[in-house]
Amino acid sequence: MTVIRLFEQESERQYKRARIGGYCHLAIGQEAATVGVVAAMGPEDLLLSSYRSHGFALAKGVPATTVMAELFGRQDGCAAGRGGSMHLLDPEHNYFGGWGIVAGQLPIAAGMALAAVKQGKELAVVCELGDGAVNMGAWHESLNLAAVWRLPVLFTVFNNGYGMGTRVDQSNAEPEIFKRAAAFRMPGERVDGQDVEATHQAAAALLERARKERQPAVLEVMTYRLRGHSVADAGTAYRTKEEVAEWAEKRDPIALVTERLIAAGATAEELDAIQRDAQREVDEAVAFAEASPMPDPSTLADFVYGDPETGRQFSRMAPGSPAGEAAVLAQLEQAA
Numbered sequence: 465m466t467v468i469r470l471f472e473q474e475s476e477r478q479y480k481r482a483r484i485g486g487y488c489h490l491a492i493g494q495e496a497a498t499v500g501v502v503a504a505m506g507p508e509d510l511l512l513s514s515y516r517s518h519g520f521a522l523a524k525g526v527p528a529t530t531v532m533a534e535l536f537g538r539q540d541g542c543a544a545g546r547g548g549s550m551h552l553l554d555p556e557h558n559y560f561g562g563w564g565i566v567a568g569q570l571p572i573a574a575g576m577a578l579a580a581v582k583q584g585k586e587l588a589v590v591c592e593l594g595d596g597a598v599n600m601g602a603w604h605e606s607l608n609l610a611a612v613w614r615l616p617v618l619f620t621v622f623n624n625g626y627g628m629g630t631r632v633d634q635s636n637a638e639p640e641i642f643k644r645a646a647a648f649r650m651p652g653e654r655v656d657g658q659d660v661e662a663t664h665q666a667a668a669a670l671l672e673r674a675r676k677e678r679q680p681a682v683l684e685v686m687t688y689r690l691r692g693h694s695v696a697d698a699g700t701a702y703r704t705k706e707e708v709a710e711w712a713e714k715r716d717p718i719a720l721v722t723e724r725l726i727a728a729g730a731t732a733e734e735l736d737a738i739q740r741d742a743q744r745e746v747d748e749a750v751a752f753a754e755a756s757p758m759p760d761p762s763t764l765a766d767f768v769y770g771d772p773e774t775g776r777q778f779s780r781m782a783p784g785s786p787a788g789e790a791a792v793l794a795q796l797e798q799a800a
């Protein structure tokens with residue numbers, strides 16, 4: 465949790481220095497929710513998340529070096545510099561994104577679970593989504609299929625109170641999102657996402673059922689983002705300063721777990737060491753990202769198209785042409 469917190473604070477600094485381009489969504493305040501869920505996963509389990517994804521990648525074991533390099537758009541980034549903050553990817557660590565389209569990850573998660581079932585693998589897929597994703601068609605389609613086909617997916621809804629600037633109760637006829645699992649006859653539970661142990665326990669029990677019984681489920685994880693929607697949003701127009709301060713002062717998940725560790729006998733030295741090691745990891749990540757080259761422009765279409773021929777066809781689009789320069793040239797040749 466500390467690595468994630470320091471990594472994101474550093475990302476915010478680097479974004480403001482224009483080292484990081486595109487969008488950048490921080491999940492500062494949501495660390496217990498993220499770590500609680502991911503720590504309950506087995507090594508074979510597969511993870512997909514929304515675009516608020518840095519913590520998921522880090523918790524799943526993607527090295528901080530390659531995550532930071534991806535934020536910097538560099539060649540050694542975990543998505544080869546193509547994805548950026550919203551589209552982190554590392555199949556080696558069973559982390560399958562980082563999805564920028566709200567609810568875009570849900571059908572993919574259901575499909576991956578179906579593939580695992582067909583291959584006879586006993587694993588679960590964790591699909592994280594925000595509270596803003598539960599009114600998308602893909603939510604209904606994916607949960608329905610997951611239930612009908614008994615697909616081992618745990619849909620973890622990270623309810624941080626807002627979808628951009630819209631409060632959950634302004635956009636949901638049933639704001640207790642976990643109850644909506646009942647419409648698909650699957651278990652639905654709600655857990656305090658600022659409590660890492662409670663989240664871990666709840667996720668572990670549902671994941672066990674997913675693996676053993678192919679039982680899909682919804683886990684609504686109640687949390688709060690202390691920053692704005694993205695680095696470009698101050699996050700003050702649609703909520704009060706008092707509300708944010710209350711969460712920061714009373715419900716900061718790292719402060720809560722630190723209190724618990726102290727009560728359990730952790731020493732100041734041990735806590736300092738966690739902080740120091742985490743800071744070193746983040747510093748190394750920045751140094752690695754800075755040293756990594758930008759991708760060579762000639763490799764722009766690499767990894768983008770399954771068939772490299774398609775990449776070549778689209779690599780130099782003629783103005784107004786839907787099929788690219790190659791197709792235009794072929795047409796001209798034919799006409800001649």
Ligand SMILES: Cc1ncc(C[n+]2csc(CCOP(=O)(O)OP(=O)(O)O)c2C)c(N)n1
Pocket residue numbers: 514516564565566567593594595596597624626627628693
């Ligand atoms: C299909 C689609 N519609 C709209 C957007 C723009 N958009 C990006 S994030 C977001 C809000 C999502 O909120 P939530 O699911 O609660 O996630 P959070 O940002 O709170 O983590 C919207 C509307 C998008 N990315 N994709």
Ligand SMILES: [Mg+2]
Pocket residue numbers: 594595596622623624625626627628
């Ligand atoms: Mg939200």
